[in-house]
Every structure is written in structure tokens, then in C-alpha cells.
Amino acid sequence: MSNSNLSCMRVISPNRNSPRNHKIDTITIHCVVGQMSVESLCSHFSNPNLGASCNYGIGPDGRICTIVDECDRSWCTSDWENDHRAITIECASDAFYPYAINANVWKSLINLCADICKRSGIRKLVWSTDKNTRVNHLNGCNLTVHRDYDNKSCPGDYIYGRLGQIAKEVNQKLDGPAAPFKAYQGQVNATDGLNCRTAPVSGQVLKVYSDGTVVTITKEDFGWGYTGEGWVCLDYINKIASAKDPAAKEDSIMDGKQVEKIVKEVLNRQNPVYNKLEDVPSYWRADIKELVDKGIIAGTGGGKLGLTMTEAKMAVIVKRAVEKSQDAGGTEAAGA
Numbered sequence: 001m002s003n004s005n006l007s008c009m010r011v012i013s014p015n016r017n018s019p020r021n022h023k024i025d026t027i028t029i030h031c032v033v034g035q036m037s038v039e040s041l042c043s044h045f046s047n048p049n050l051g052a053s054c055n056y057g058i059g060p061d062g063r064i065c066t067i068v069d070e071c072d073r074s075w076c077t078s079d080w081e082n083d084h085r086a087i088t089i090e091c092a093s094d095a096f097y098p099y100a101i102n103a104n105v106w107k108s109l110i111n112l113c114a115d116i117c118k119r120s121g122i123r124k125l126v127w128s129t130d131k132n133t134r135v136n137h138l139n140g141c142n143l144t145v146h147r148d149y150d151n152k153s154c155p156g157d158y159i160y161g162r163l164g165q166i167a168k169e170v171n172q173k174l175d176g177p178a179a180p181f182k183a184y185q186g187q188v189n190a191t192d193g194l195n196c197r198t199a200p201v202s203g204q205v206l207k208v209y210s211d212g213t214v215v216t217i218t219k220e221d222f223g224w225g226y227t228g229e230g231w232v233c234l235d236y237i238n239k240i241a242s243a244k245d246p247a248a249k250e251d252s253i254m255d256g257k258q259v260e261k262i263v264k265e266v267l268n269r270q271n272p273v274y275n276k277l278e279d280v281p282s283y284w285r286a287d288i289k290e291l292v293d294k295g296i297i298a299g300t301g302g303g304k305l306g307l308t309m310t311e312a313k314m315a316v317i318v319k320r321a322v323e324k325s326q327d328a329g330g331t332e333a334a335g336a
């Protein structure tokens with residue numbers, strides 16, 4: 001078992017058990033409550049009367065020291081079992097609440113954790129805000145904290161509140177750099193067409209792609225894509241499958257415009273448009289004819305009614321309501 005190459009100094013503490021009895025599958029991050037350099041950390045934990053140690057220390061300048069070899073168990077977390085399975089790291093921190101660590105320490109901590117994970121076969125750091133999940137290593141949780149095992153505030157609220165972020169940054173390193181950008185095809189989804197500009201946002205408009213045009217995006221810049229001719233806003237581009245797979249491409253073009261068309265058709269079926277009087281259901285036809293004859297319903301020109309089912313229904317309800325109130329008014333007048 002090796003130590004981290006990121007360590008620049010090794011002063012082994014007598015406060016340890018050799019070897020550890022469990023494979024390394026956990027990391028426990030501590031705050032040392034003081035801006036202690038690696039030299040101070042090494043001498044501090046070398047004191048046999050202290051009865052404490054850690055695998056690694058990180059100084060305020062970001063340097064890392066080895067205090068207990070990884071193959072051995074440090075005396076760090078007030079828990080025999082935890083320290084047998086964990087790599088423990090003491091970080092230089094403020095000596096006051098919330099025991100913040102500086103940017104140098106943060107950066108070295110992320111690098112050190114990623115290095116430990118890689119060499120120990122830990123594929124991913126998993127944090128939980130639930131103590132029971134942490135101490136019982138449930139759901140793959142492999143970050144533990146000193147405060148779970150002893151009446152201590154360690155690792156301090158600054159680190160404690162950021163363990164999710166620490167795990168995220170370490171995992172990004174474990175996943176490797178983001179994949180390089182790959183050109184892809186997209187379909188314009190803009191009823192009025194999509195402007196193609198010389199530059200994102202406010203570049204001059206070179207042309208307008210009509211709705212449904214398929215373009216190839218060869219680079220991206222914060223929500224804008226380059227088509228080979230100019231820049232388009234990606235909010236109006238539906239990504240479609242690779243041209244290498246024609247079937248998938250057909251499907252995804254289908255997903256884009258066709259679904260919209262089908263939805264319109266279905267909606268139209270639920271709320272049909274009556275263009276002729278004969279289209280209107282018989283139970284409304286006389287009322288609608290009367291409204292047309294009186295010029296209240298004018299149609300959409302060319303002799304077309306252009307009336308949806310909902311509109312026809314509303315028109316009939318209003319007509320009948322008006323007639324009813326007129327009847328009631330007449331009765332009242334007659335009675336008076």
C-alpha cells in the first residue's frame with residue numbers, strides 16, 4: 001500500500017496501530033482548529049502524550065504531510081473501527097467558528113481525496129446529511145465525520161456544510177475531464193423562423209432558418225450554437241440523433257415537429273371546428289343559425305363559420321341565458 005505522491009513531507013507519529021485491519025473505503029476530513037503549517041502539524045502529532053494523529057495533514061499554504069502511513073490506522077476520529085477503514089485528514093483551519101479552511105487547503109483537499117480514491121479503488125465519494133446513514137455506511141456513504149463519534153464540533157460547520165460540494169468536486173476529478181464537444185444535428189423549432197447571426201445574442205442577422213430546418217451545430221457558446229453559417233439561439237433548436245443512425249434520426253425528427261402536429265390534431269378532434277351550419281350538432285343548429293342570421297356570428301370569411309365546439313357551446317348558452325332573463329323581465333313588467 002502506498003502513500004500519496006502529493007505529500008511533500010513524512011514524519012511518522014507514534015500514535016498509530018500497524019497495520020490497519022480493514023481495507024480503505026472511507027475518508028474522514030477534520031479541522032485542526034488553527035492555521036498550522038505542515039511542520040507544526042508533524043511536530044504536534046509526534047508527541048506520544050497527545051495520543052492523537054491523522055494519516056495526512058494539510059497546511060494553510062496547501063502543502064500536504066504524511067503523519068501515519070496509509071497502511072496503518074491513525075488515532076483521529078475517536079472511533080476504533082472508523083479509523084481502521086478511513087483515511088483521516090487534518091486540515092489547517094481558522095481557530096474560530098465556523099472553522100473555515102482557505103482556498104489552498106480546499107484545493108489540496110480535493111486533489112488528495114481524488115488521489116486516495118483512485119489508489120484505493122473508491123469509485124465515488126458519497127456524502128449523506130443523515131448521521132445514521134453515515135455511521136452505518138448506508139447507500140454507499142463513505143464520508144464520515146468526527147462529530148458522529150464524539151461530543152465535538154469537528155470538522156466545523158464550514159467543512160460540514162460543504163461535504164456534498166467536496167464529494168462533487170472529487171467525483172468530477174474521478175470521472176475525468178468532460179468529453180470534448182461533438183457536432184450534432186438539430187431542427188429549428190420556431191414557427192416564425194430562427195435568426196442566424198454573425199455572433200451570439202446581438203450579432204447582425206445573416207439569414208432566417210424556416211421552421212423545421214435541420215442544421216448541424218459545430219460549436220457552442222453559452223446557449224448559442226454555430227451552424228457553419230452563423231449563430232443561432234439553442235432554445236429554438238431540438239437536438240436530433242446522429243446522422244450515422246438514419247432510423248434514430250427519423251424518430252427524433254418525428255419527436256420534434258410531428259408530435260406538435262399530432263397534438264394539434266388530437267386537440268382539434270376534441271374541439272372540432274364547424275365551418276358550415278350542417279357541421280354544427282343538430283341540438284345547437286337552430287340557435288347558431290339564428291345568431292348567424294342576426295349577424296352576431298360573422299364567421300371567418302368566405303362563407304366559413306370557423307366556430308370551435310367550445311365557442312358554439314358558449315354562444316348557445318349565452319343566447320339562451322339572455323332569452324331567459326328577457327322572459328323573466330317581461331313577466332315582472334307585466335306583474336307591476
Ligand SMILES: [Zn+2]
Pocket residue numbers: 030031076077146154155
Ligand atoms: Zn476531528
